[in-house]
Amino acid sequence: MAANDKDVVRDHEYDGIKEYDNPTPGWWNFIFFATFVFSIWYFLYYHASTISTSVAQGFENDVTDDLKKRFSTIGDLKQDEPTLIKYMANAEWKSVGASVFKTNCVSCHGPDAAGQVGPNLTDDNWKNVQQLADIPKVIANGAAAGAMPAWKTRLHPNEVVLVAAYVASLRGKNLPGPRGPEGAKIPPWPLQAAAGKP
Ligand code: HEC
Structure with missing residues (x-):
């Protein structure tokens, strides 16, 4: 002025x-x-x-890079029961499984895995799983003609095992899901049986 x-x-x-x-x-x-x-x-x-990525993208890239570096410290994980039991008990690596779940799975299984498009993963009823080691198989290969996508081409094999261990660890939370129990009630995971839990 x-x-x-x-x-x-x-x-x-x-x-x-x-x-x-x-x-x-x-x-x-x-x-x-x-x-x-x-x-x-x-x-x-x-x-x-x-030339540059957004801050959020940059963060994700860094996390992935860090993850890959640390994968070399655990080698190639087997998709078997002892490996799953081991990583279910490992809080740090289970949190990697949790982050894989958060990124890829909540859209269908819900943020707390109580089910949405896909079944509740916190209860004792399962459709494609009879024993612990079936979980990484379903995740890797998918189910119901792709309604549950096959993740083996999209996730690192170790990520499949770690997210499987995370999912397995949710059992027993028995969160009320919108879909109700689906599939058959299956025997408890070996470690839960050993601890006397259902
Ligand atoms: C596009 C939706 C969708 C996404 C994304 C998805 N799922 Fe699923 N999932 C399903 C459906 C639908 C089923 C049930 C398949 C059936 O009816 O047999 C299922 C089944 C499963 C089962 C077996 C449950 C049972 O009762 O047998 C597991 C374990 C599982 N999903 C884990 C995961 C994980 C881990 C991820 C992320 C990496 C994931 N899902 C992402 C839709 C999805």
């Missing part, structure tokens, strides 16, 4: 209301338009180009 500007009442009137002519200051407009220019640059740099 120039120094000689005065508050000038404009000559129109609406419903008894008159107004001054005070335009938004130049510096305000400058910042406003600068945010436009910035947002275009930001979008092109972080989202549209391959």
Whole structure:
């Protein structure tokens, strides 16, 4: 605003209301338009180009890289019962399984695995699983003609085992799911049997 500007009442009137002519200051407009220019640059740099990734994407890449590095410390996991039992008891690696579940499985099995499109994974009734080692098989190969997708092409084999261990560890929570019990009631996992739990 120039120094000689005065508050000038404009000559129109609406419903008894008159107004001054005070335009938004130049510096305000400058910042406003600068945010436009910035947002275009930001979008092109972080989202549209391959030069850089968004912060969220960068974080995910880092987590994946870290995971892969640490996979070399556990070698190639077997999809068998002893391996599953071992990793069900390992909080750190089970949390990797939990994050795989969060990323890939909640859309169908629900955030707490109590079921949505897919069955409840927290109860004693199972459709495609008779024993612990069947879980990684179902996850790897899918079921019901693809209604449960096959994950072996999308997940690292170790991720299949770790998410299987995570899923197995949810049994006994018996969360009430929207679908009710599906399949047959199966015997407890060996470690639960050993601990005398159902
Ligand atoms: C597109 C939806 C969908 C996604 C995503 C999905 N599932 Fe499933 N899942 C299903 C359906 C549907 C079934 C039931 C198949 C059947 O009727 O036999 C199922 C069954 C299962 C079963 C066997 C349950 C039983 O009672 O036999 C397990 C274990 C399982 N899913 C784990 C997972 C895991 C782990 C993931 C993520 C890596 C996952 N699912 C992602 C839909 C999905």
